[in-house]
Amino acid sequence: MLQEAKQRLKEHYGYDEFRDGQKEILEKVFHNKNTMGVMPTGGGKSICYQIPSLLFPGVTLVISPLISLMKDQVDELQEAGIEATFINSSLSYEEVRERIQGIRQGVYRLVYVAPERLESAVFLNMLQSLPVSLLAVDEAHCLSQWGHDFRPSYMRIPDLVSQLNGNPVVLALTATATPEVSRDISSALAINSENVVQTGFARENLSFHVIKGMDRDIYIKDYIKQNGTHSGIIYAATRKEVERLHDQLSRLGVSVGKYHGGLTADQRRDMQESFVYDDTQVMVATNAFGMGINKSNVRFVIHAQMPRNIESYYQEAGRAGRDGEPSECILLFTPQDIRIQQFLIEQSNMDEERKEQEHAKLQAMVNYCHTEKCLQAYILHYFGDEDTTACGRCSECADDRESVDVTREAQMVFSCIKRMNERFGKTMVTQVLVGSTNKKVKDFSFHKLSTYGLMKDRTQKEVSQFIDYLAAAQYLKMSGGTYPVLQLTENVLPVLKGETKVKKKQARKPRVISKQHP
Numbered sequence: 146m147l148q149e150a151k152q153r154l155k156e157h158y159g160y161d162e163f164r165d166g167q168k169e170i171l172e173k174v175f176h177n178k179n180t181m182g183v184m185p186t187g188g189g190k191s192i193c194y195q196i197p198s199l200l201f202p203g204v205t206l207v208i209s210p211l212i213s214l215m216k217d218q219v220d221e222l223q224e225a226g227i228e229a230t231f232i233n234s235s236l237s238y239e240e241v242r243e244r245i246q247g248i249r250q251g252v253y254r255l256v257y258v259a260p261e262r263l264e265s266a267v268f269l270n271m272l273q274s275l276p277v278s279l280l281a282v283d284e285a286h287c288l289s290q291w292g293h294d295f296r297p298s299y300m301r302i303p304d305l306v307s308q309l310n311g312n313p314v315v316l317a318l319t320a321t322a323t324p325e326v327s328r329d330i331s332s333a334l335a336i337n338s339e340n341v342v343q344t345g346f347a348r349e350n351l352s353f354h355v356i357k358g359m360d361r362d363i364y365i366k367d368y369i370k371q372n373g374t375h376s377g378i379i380y381a382a383t384r385k386e387v388e389r390l391h392d393q394l395s396r397l398g399v400s401v402g403k404y405h406g407g408l409t410a411d412q413r414r415d416m417q418e419s420f421v422y423d424d425t426q427v428m429v430a431t432n433a434f435g436m437g438i439n440k441s442n443v444r445f446v447i448h449a450q451m452p453r454n455i456e457s458y459y460q461e462a463g464r465a466g467r468d469g470e471p472s473e474c475i476l477l478f479t480p481q482d483i484r485i486q487q488f489l490i491e492q493s494n495m496d497e498e499r500k501e502q503e504h505a506k507l508q509a510m511v512n513y514c515h516t517e518k519c520l521q522a523y524i525l526h527y528f529g530d531e532d533t534t535a536c537g538r539c540s541e542c543a544d545d546r547e548s549v550d551v552t553r554e555a556q557m558v559f560s561c562i563k564r565m566n567e568r569f570g571k572t573m574v575t576q577v578l579v580g581s582t583n584k585k586v587k588d589f590s591f592h593k594l595s596t597y598g599l600m601k602d603r604t605q606k607e608v609s610q611f612i613d614y615l616a617a618a619q620y621l622k623m624s625g626g627t628y629p630v631l632q633l634t635e636n637v638l639p640v641l642k643g644e645t646k647v648k649k650k651q652a653r654k655p656r657v658i659s660k661q662h663p
């Protein structure tokens with residue numbers, strides 16, 4: 146079957162070879178094994194169900210949360226000579242019936258279905274009458290409570306599988322599965338671990354950068370000025386911020402579009418098309434923009450604010466460089482962004498356990514901003530890849546400042562946290578270390594601790610940043626919601642015993658103001 150699949154690849158898409166992951170996935174699907182494919186954005190997941198849909202006797206159902214893009218996807222398939230249709234809430238009952246009729250008559254090979262439709266008993270009944278050979282679950286992480294985009298309607302998919310006619314094989318696809326998410330998907334959809342295909346997450350053409358302590362407006366303006374006509378996306382946290390950055394760049398004469406949930410569907414479509422067809426150079430957007438957009442020549446993705454977790458970040462940043470050409474992913478970090486994200490988690494209607502989880506994921510995102518190790522390796526490690534090497538391209542790999550021994554300072558911080566019984570947050574620990582006369586410090590009698598004032602030659606800001614670094618380097622854990630408590634990890638003991646040293650890059654030298662520019 147693989148040989149035939151290869152012919153179809155050439156015929157419909159014009160490609161000569163499958164990528165490694167694709168081949169492996171197709172082999173399993175052709176052997177009727179329920180399979181999970183974990184591939185980075187741009188890795189070529191769609192072909193893994195589109196090609197089988199041409200070879201299987203029954204129809205291929207694709208569950209996809211990307212309702213607004215279904216029409217585009219279907220149009221693209223039609224153009225490639227693959228008969229496809231979609232069913233979602235934008236259609237009338239009559240239209241749905243007509244399409245189902247068409248599927249039954251064998252007009253379509255592929256049918257995209259919005260997960261919400263699975264909540265309708267009438268619709269499920271209709272589906273049961275169809276011969277289905279393959280059920281593809283796109284964005285499968287939506288099925289897991291631990292995923293970053295849980296959708297309750299995805300929980301109906303396991304039931305659907307058992308009700309469908311034709312004993313379909315299941316193919317789950319996602320770009321972002323941590324080990325927990327991967328386990329959830331496998332167990333819900335009866336996928337054996339040997340049928341999980343994970344291709345390398347590393348994107349060799351991307352270079353990651355974290356920029357701290359810069360005025361973001363000035364940075365963005367200068368970056369665009371320096372990078373001429375290259376195409377890029379700027380992600381901002383809120384609609385208001387999108388509007389603000391958009392206005393600012395337009396005033397500078399940059400060819401810029403905007404995209405967020407507050408625009409009408411027509412406006413959004415126009416903005417998106419103009420960007421995809423290279424009529425606009427830069428797109429300023431909230432995270433509503435990008436899912437499923439296939440624009441290969443995006444040279445940079447700048448995050449004006451830190452996103453809420455690594456999954457979202459890697460997915461959004463990964464929209465750069467789909468064509469394999471060198472591209473940059475830049476995150477502009479300010480500590481205030483943490484508060485905003487904490488606030489959003491607390492405001493949400495998630496239950497307490499879920500909120501805890503989200504806070505932990507946010508902390509991993511914050512640690513990314515403070516780490517001094519390879520940024521790409523940090524991300525890959527987060528997704529469960531233990532075997533990583535430094536990329537040599539990111540802002541940390543390129544940072545050639547020398548590392549200095551900060552073991553003694555680290556020991557001071559660790560013992561202070563320990564003496565405070567690991568029950569206080571960063572602000573309080575910092576105040577004790579610098580010897581603050583704050584009333585709260587006295588109330589808890591912390592001024593009597595032997596660690597009180599141990600770092601009195603430092604400013605609170607310096608100590609606070611050092612604590613952030615120690616958390617990023619996995620010596621400290623910050624857990625517990627909006628006011629996280631500092632705790633020591635198992636990496637601390639060898640440091641306290643003097644068996645290992647803690648190193649940190651030297652502080653940057655202050656910039657010397659040039660004499661020509663008074």
Ligand code: ADP
Pocket residue numbers: 160161162163164167184185186187188189190191192439467
């Ligand atoms: P994903 O869904 O994983 O983000 P897509 O399926 O949209 O990725 O594919 C990303 C791009 O890679 C598309 O432009 C697609 O046509 C291209 N692509 C997919 N498979 C191959 C292949 N075997 N050879 C060359 N290009 C491919």
